[in-house]
Amino acid sequence: MKIAVVGTGYVGLVTGTCFAETGNHVTCVDIDEKKVEKLRNKQITIYEPGLEVLFERNIRQGRLDFTTDLAEGIKGAQIIFLALPTPPGEDGSADLKYVLKVADDLGHILEDYAVVVDKSTVPVGTADKVTAAIAKNAKVDFDVVSNPEFLREGVAVEDFMKPDRVVIGAENEKAKKVMEKLYAPFVRQGNPIIFMDVKSAELTKYAANSFLATKITFMNEIANLCELLGADVDMVRKGVGTDSRIGKRFLFAGIGYGGSCFPKDVQALAKSASEVKYDFKILNSVMDVNHKQKEKMIEPLKEYFGGDLSGKTIAIWGLAFKPYTDDIREAPALENITKLLSLGAKVKAYDPEAMENVKGVFGDKIYFANDEYDALEGADALMIMTEWPVFRTPEFDKMEKALANKVIFDGRNLYELENMEELGYTYYSVGRKT
Numbered sequence: 036m037k038i039a040v041v042g043t044g045y046v047g048l049v050t051g052t053c054f055a056e057t058g059n060h061v062t063c064v065d066i067d068e069k070k071v072e073k074l075r076n077k078q079i080t081i082y083e084p085g086l087e088v089l090f091e092r093n094i095r096q097g098r099l100d101f102t103t104d105l106a107e108g109i110k111g112a113q114i115i116f117l118a119l120p121t122p123p124g125e126d127g128s129a130d131l132k133y134v135l136k137v138a139d140d141l142g143h144i145l146e147d148y149a150v151v152v153d154k155s156t157v158p159v160g161t162a163d164k165v166t167a168a169i170a171k172n173a174k175v176d177f178d179v180v181s182n183p184e185f186l187r188e189g190v191a192v193e194d195f196m197k198p199d200r201v202v203i204g205a206e207n208e209k210a211k212k213v214m215e216k217l218y219a220p221f222v223r224q225g226n227p228i229i230f231m232d233v234k235s236a237e238l239t240k241y242a243a244n245s246f247l248a249t250k251i252t253f254m255n256e257i258a259n260l261c262e263l264l265g266a267d268v269d270m271v272r273k274g275v276g277t278d279s280r281i282g283k284r285f286l287f288a289g290i291g292y293g294g295s296c297f298p299k300d301v302q303a304l305a306k307s308a309s310e311v312k313y314d315f316k317i318l319n320s321v322m323d324v325n326h327k328q329k330e331k332m333i334e335p336l337k338e339y340f341g342g343d344l345s346g347k348t349i350a351i352w353g354l355a356f357k358p359y360t361d362d363i364r365e366a367p368a369l370e371n372i373t374k375l376l377s378l379g380a381k382v383k384a385y386d387p388e389a390m391e392n393v394k395g396v397f398g399d400k401i402y403f404a405n406d407e408y409d410a411l412e413g414a415d416a417l418m419i420m421t422e423w424p425v426f427r428t429p430e431f432d433k434m435e436k437a438l439a440n441k442v443i444f445d446g447r448n449l450y451e452l453e454n455m456e457e458l459g460y461t462y463y464s465v466g467r468k469t
């Protein structure tokens with residue numbers, strides 16, 4: 036099939052590349068000339084494990100190309116994916132200006148029947164708006180379907196190639212058939228394509244992300260309670276996670292969720308609810324708890340140094356919002372660094388992938404270390420913000436020599452309590468005994 040993907044951000048590039056991998060011809064369209072130039076020169080623009088091999092192969096084999104010209108990009112395409120940004124507007128609702136602008140343009144230039152697919156995370160009712168925007172000027176027949184993505188950064192290729200499920204909101208048989216054919220190679224192992232009405236598909240994406248954010252937040256509150264009651268959240272997690280109704284995944288307590296999706300989507304769903312006069316109480320609490328959770332380590336850190344952090348040097352391990360990405364959007368590390376600087380502390384930071392992005396935020400206000408041990412050199416304490424595997428089994432001898440005090444504030448529960456006790460560390464973690 037001939038496919039166009041409009042928007043070559045994170046979702047668009049993964050989507051376009053993976054569809055090319057199953058034999059389709061994919062043209063990715065983006066208004067950013069520099070980005071398109073880079074992609075044409077086979078330079079990948081995002082960091083995502085496993086993507087580069089597929090990207091290079093499909094360009095080489097002539098199935099994946101790039102353009103800034105929408106009309107050229109969609110020529111002959113049976114399916115047009117919209118993978119455009121929907122940033123939060125000032126009131127927290129998703130801003131649809133990019134999506135609707137392209138929809139409007141499509142109305143003018145569509146030459147043949149095409150299925151237009153909303154891949155971006157968009158509020159319920161957006162497909163109707165997209166349909167109306169195209170229909171204003173369209174001279175040919177078209178269908179708009181909703182096909183939310185469930186990709187996790189860091190494992191997006193795997194999630195795309197072997198999805199747990201594919202959700203498609205389509206209200207017309209012709210469009211359903213086209214989408215079924217497109218996804219057939221991805222569901223060979225029996226994982227389902229779930230067809231539904233468009234609005235339910237749109238809501239499914241928000242419900243999934245908000246539910247997962249709630250699951251994490253619930254465990255973070257249990258962790259906070261564990262600390263006060265003298266229980267251990269790791270034990271509670273194992274105890275509850277083995278109930279198949281609850282499940283083992285997404286129960287890890289820590290310093291809150293971040294990223295480009297959970298914070299934005301929880302906020303947007305709460306806003307959508309309030310627009311129809313529904314007070315979605317849980318979501319408001321989730322946002323509130325998560326906000327506080329991110330700075331959870333600051334108080335004990337201050338207390339450890341007698342209430343005054345001025346002049347203290349704090350080493351930070353991990354800047355990305357989670358491992359295997361260079362994405363720092365809503366990353367707890369950023370909020371903590373801002374807080375530490377405002378309290379007069381100095382910061383020495385290290386992250387295996389996200390340093391360049393953080394340089395853009397803090398410039399020379401903090402020291403960017405060459406590796407994890409360099410960050411510790413002369414530091415008064417260590418704070419762990421991201422669970423990169425390289426931090427899990429460090430050389431404790433080396434750490435001891437570099438750190439001025441044997442104290443760790445671990446926001447990701449990386450170490451066993453007994454080990455830390457044996458090694459003589461003062462060890463703060465989340466929801467476990469100090």
Ligand code: UGA
Binds near residue numbers: 185251284
């Ligand atoms: C999330 C969803 O998992 C994807 O299904 C969805 O497609 C994507 O958003 C999106 O809407 O595009 P992602 O933001 O890449 O994916 O990250 P996750 O792996 O889900 O992690 C989100 C946050 O939750 C991270 O900050 C992580 O540290 C935190 N988390 C996760 C916990 O604190 N505890 C856990 O047990 C799991």
